[in-house]
Amino acid sequence: MLFGRQQKNPIKLPDKEVVEWKYTTCGYCSTGCSIEVGLNAAGKGVSCRGVGDAPVNQGKLCIKGIFEYELFDTSNRGTVPLMRKKPYELYEQTSWDQALNKSASEITRIQEKYGRDSFAIVSTGQLLTEEFYTLGKLARGVIGTNNYDGNTTLCMASAVSGYKRSFGSDGPPGCYDDFEDTECLLAFGSNLPEQHPIIYWRLRQALEKRKFPIIVVDPRVTMFAQMADMHLPITPGTDVVLLNSLAHVILKEGLEDRAYIEANTTGFDDFLAVVEQYDPVTASRICGIDEDTIRNVARLYAKAGSAMSIWTMGINQSTHGSDGVVGINSLNLITGNIGRPGGTSLSITGQCNAMGTREWSSCSGLPGYRLLEREGDRNHIADYWGIDADFFPKKRGLAQTDIFPAIETGQIKGLWLVATNPMTSMPNTARIRKTLEKLECLIVQDAYADVETTEYAHIYLPAALWAEKEGVFTNTERRVNLVRNVTEPPGDAKPDLWIFNQMAKRFADTGRNKIEFPETAEQVFEQLRELSKGRMLDYSGIDYATLEKQRGVQWPCTEGAETGTARLYSDGKYQYPDGKAKLIPLPFVDNNERPDEEYPFWLNSGRVVEHFHTRTRTGKVGNQNKFSPTPYMEMNPDAAHELGIEHMSYARLISRRGDAVVLVQLTHRVSPNQVFIPFHFHECVNRLTLGLLDPHSRQPAFKQNSVRIEAVADQVAAAATNRAARSF
Ligand SMILES: Nc1nc2c(c(=O)[nH]1)N[C@H]1C(S)=C(S)[C@@H](COP(=O)(O)OP(=O)(O)OC[C@H]3O[C@@H](n4cnc5c(=O)[nH]c(N)nc54)[C@H](O)[C@@H]3O)O[C@H]1N2
Ligand SMILES: Nc1nc2c(c(=O)[nH]1)N[C@H]1C(S)=C(S)[C@@H](COP(=O)(O)OP(=O)(O)OC[C@H]3O[C@@H](n4cnc5c(=O)[nH]c(N)nc54)[C@H](O)[C@@H]3O)O[C@H]1N2
Ligand code: SF4
Ligand SMILES: [Mo]
Numbered sequence: 230m231l232f233g234r235q236q237k238n239p240i241k242l243p244d245k246e247v248v249e250w251k252y253t254t255c256g257y258c259s260t261g262c263s264i265e266v267g268l269n270a271a272g273k274g275v276s277c278r279g280v281g282d283a284p285v286n287q288g289k290l291c292i293k294g295i296f297e298y299e300l301f302d303t304s305n306r307g308t309v310p311l312m313r314k315k316p317y318e319l320y321e322q323t324s325w326d327q328a329l330n331k332s333a334s335e336i337t338r339i340q341e342k343y344g345r346d347s348f349a350i351v352s353t354g355q356l357l358t359e360e361f362y363t364l365g366k367l368a369r370g371v372i373g374t375n376n377y378d379g380n381t382t383l384c385m386a387s388a389v390s391g392y393k394r395s396f397g398s399d400g401p402p403g404c405y406d407d408f409e410d411t412e413c414l415l416a417f418g419s420n421l422p423e424q425h426p427i428i429y430w431r432l433r434q435a436l437e438k439r440k441f442p443i444i445v446v447d448p449r450v451t452m453f454a455q456m457a458d459m460h461l462p463i464t465p466g467t468d469v470v471l472l473n474s475l476a477h478v479i480l481k482e483g484l485e486d487r488a489y490i491e492a493n494t495t496g497f498d499d500f501l502a503v504v505e506q507y508d509p510v511t512a513s514r515i516c517g518i519d520e521d522t523i524r525n526v527a528r529l530y531a532k533a534g535s536a537m538s539i540w541t542m543g544i545n546q547s548t549h550g551s552d553g554v555v556g557i558n559s560l561n562l563i564t565g566n567i568g569r570p571g572g573t574s575l576s577i578t579g580q581c582n583a584m585g586t587r588e589w590s591s592c593s594g595l596p597g598y599r600l601l602e603r604e605g606d607r608n609h610i611a612d613y614w615g616i617d618a619d620f621f622p623k624k625r626g627l628a629q630t631d632i633f634p635a636i637e638t639g640q641i642k643g644l645w646l647v648a649t650n651p652m653t654s655m656p657n658t659a660r661i662r663k664t665l666e667k668l669e670c671l672i673v674q675d676a677y678a679d680v681e682t683t684e685y686a687h688i689y690l691p692a693a694l695w696a697e698k699e700g701v702f703t704n705t706e707r708r709v710n711l712v713r714n715v716t717e718p719p720g721d722a723k724p725d726l727w728i729f730n731q732m733a734k735r736f737a738d739t740g741r742n743k744i745e746f747p748e749t750a751e752q753v754f755e756q757l758r759e760l761s762k763g764r765m766l767d768y769s770g771i772d773y774a775t776l777e778k779q780r781g782v783q784w785p786c787t788e789g790a791e792t793g794t795a796r797l798y799s800d801g802k803y804q805y806p807d808g809k810a811k812l813i814p815l816p817f818v819d820n821n822e823r824p825d826e827e828y829p830f831w832l833n834s835g836r837v838v839e840h841f842h843t844r845t846r847t848g849k850v851g852n853q854n855k856f857s858p859t860p861y862m863e864m865n866p867d868a869a870h871e872l873g874i875e876h877m878s879y880a881r882l883i884s885r886r887g888d889a890v891v892l893v894q895l896t897h898r899v900s901p902n903q904v905f906i907p908f909h910f911h912e913c914v915n916r917l918t919l920g921l922l923d924p925h926s927r928q929p930a931f932k933q934n935s936v937r938i939e940a941v942a943d944q945v946a947a948a949a950t951n952r953a954a955r956s957f
Contacts, residue, residue, distance in 0.1 A: 308720025391554020418543010656920025
């Protein structure tokens with residue numbers, strides 16, 4: 230007789246008949262996994278597998294990477310350019326020539342009538358680096374608008390700002406290998422197992438070899454919190470207070486690295502004066518972490534041979550986002566934990582090329598981490614592009630989150646959106662809708678024709694996606710990875726590089742600056758190598774062939790070097806003119822929207838493993854959408870019981886901005902005064918959010934808002950509203 234497994238029929242996997250595997254890099258998150266796409270005899274992508282000898286993922290992929298080949302065949306891709314006279318009228322198909330001519334003439338008309346800066350451009354963290362650089366050249370060198378920014382203001386702006394304030398420059402100093410050496414890991418507002426599954430796998434792999442403590446700071450009991458040794462369920466928006474208090478204990482107990490502070494930092498006395506006010510008793514009353522836990526964590530961190538901190542949106546998306554980053558950097562500076570194996574301050578980035586846009590897009594400055602505010606930088610780029618340096622503004626213009634209010638007030642009349650979907654991803658979407666309706670011209674350049682912003686657009690430009698084109702992405706650990714062209718875009722969709730180059734041609738004979746725009750991505754890459762030579766982000770030793778061979782190279786990589794550099798600041802030399810890092814005092818100001826009698830719950834928002842952002846992609850991939858098809862909310866069972874709300878019923882949330890209907894999932898993952906909603910669904914959480922801005926980074930506080938919750942009597946009507954929020 231056969232028992233157990235032997236009696237079962239083995240699963241049969243259908244043969245996908247792959248005839249060729251092509252190398253590329255995943256286009257979802259910033260982990261930067263190397264992927265091979267399997268093509269069948271007809272050249273169609275039918276499978277994905279991880280690349281075994283890739284340093285980042287060592288053959289592994291998460292659910293998004295595994296099914297990424299399905300993207301090539303998703304519905305509602307844009308296949309032809311579309312135009313119409315007014316929003317809400319029917320679109321008409323048009324040629325590229327007409328769509329580009331019309332776009333260029335509208336940009337010119339608006340700029341001539343209202344001034345250069347009245348036309349704004351908002352881009353993304355999801356193009357290839359060569360595309361970012363080309364768009365930056367067009368925006369800054371030819372069109373000449375200073376109101377040019379990216380969706381990275383919703384995502385990484387606080388990390389950029391915090392790194393600049395502490396170290397004198399952007400650039401994450403650490404790498405994934407630091408897990409192998411660290412003796413203590415402190416993670417702030419990051420749900421690594423769901424949002425960066427392969428970085429998490431790297432952490433687990435390190436833990437299997439050698440145990441070290443993991444401390445997770447998050448108001449929610451996330452998957453990461455569940456595997457941690459200590460979970461600190463912090464009061465939302467108060468990380469700066471905890472950080473001040475950790476520094477307080479370290480300095481009070483003499484656990485700091487005096488020699489490092491003296492040799493490599495400035496500002497210690499002012500820093501100390503503020504930190505002294507945050508003793509653990511005072512701090513515990515604000516941040517909700519008890520005094521003994523604060524002391525224990527401070528001692529553990531400072532006494533570890535090397536200790537590292539990582540963080541993601543729980544820190545960045547806050548009115549204290551930039552301060553939170555500075556606080557984490559200072560914690561690592563006073564303990565001498567920068568630039569050494571296992572000792573670092575590592576911002577986990579978000580989008581596949583959030584780093585590339587920071588480095589090369591010119592959104593907040595000029596290419597290669599250069600600043601508009603610096604004369605030498607302006608002159609260098611003007612020379613390189615062959616234009617007059619006076620054409621550049623001397624200060625950066627509006628951030629994305631200030632561009633929309635400027636449309637409201639009439640300062641901005643035209644907008645070009647490239648690979649971002651603010652109708653779902655910006656706070657208070659009702660306000661965003663009104664601003665889009667006010668525009669004289671809205672151009673939407675997206676891979677999908679059904680992206681919500683096309684409802685308000687005049688011109689739609691269909692773009693190629695991910696491995697339908699070629700170029701590079703930079704990941705969280707500064708690794709430049711190659712995206713090889715695996716297949717062709719559908720219909721008449723075109724790579725973004727082609728679109729920017731064609732747009733540039735439309736301006737060539739109109740009396741504007743004449744700049745050369747190379748045609749292929751590899752030619753553009755040559756310019757990045759030249760422009761980066763001798764700088765912190767030196768690319769001069771990198772070329773496409775090496776990228777494929779080594780499965781990515783970490784910058785800086787100087788000409789002639791065999792490979793890249795794992796860590797920054799290992800010599801203790803920072804990017805401020807005096808070569809020192811700054812310790813910056815962080816007095817805490819409580820300016821969040823907080824729960825009160827009328828709106829008694831904290832509203833927190835974020836992500837789930839299956840979906841990516843506004844679901845233009847993952848909402849159409851069956852193997853992802855089936856696991857999370859519905860807008861839902863995590864709610865504590867005791868809180869629900871008090872309001873008469875049942876598990877798997879629909880409930881209504883109301884904030885000062887608007888309302889939303891969601892399916893209720895009862896769970897102890899959230900405390901009784903907090904709820905959590907994934908932000909992937911249109912007409913859902915961002916109808917409710919306020920999004921107060923960080924004063925340094927202009928990043929919105931997506932995670933600290935207040936709402937009231939009501940049971941819904943008519944469940945059938947509620948189900949229909951909830952369904953409508955899915956939009957597809
Ligand atoms: N599956 C999937 N993966 C993704 C993405 C995706 O959409 N889907 N997006 C990518 C992008 S662009 C990004 S930016 C990253 C985001 O990656 P993460 O930041 O890890 O994801 P989130 O869920 O937005 O937020 C993380 C945590 O912050 C916590 N938090 C809220 N308020 C606070 C607070 O005041 N303090 C602290 N300490 N924590 C707080 C939340 O409870 C949440 O668990 O993920 C990337 N990876
Ligand atoms: N409430 C709440 N809101 C949030 C967040 C949160 O945690 N809570 N997180 C914020 C964060 S961190 C982020 S990063 C933003 C993301 O916000 P968005 O950038 O608005 O979200 P995406 O859905 O990634 O939008 C990218 C668009 O680019 C298109 N696209 C993809 N690839 C290409 C390409 O190669 N070329 C072109 N032209 N188009 C392409 C996609 O179809 C999609 O429409 O959301 C933010 N909003
Ligand atoms: S972890 Fe990120 S980069 Fe790696 S396969 Fe998943 S989505 Fe892609
Ligand atoms: Mo992000």
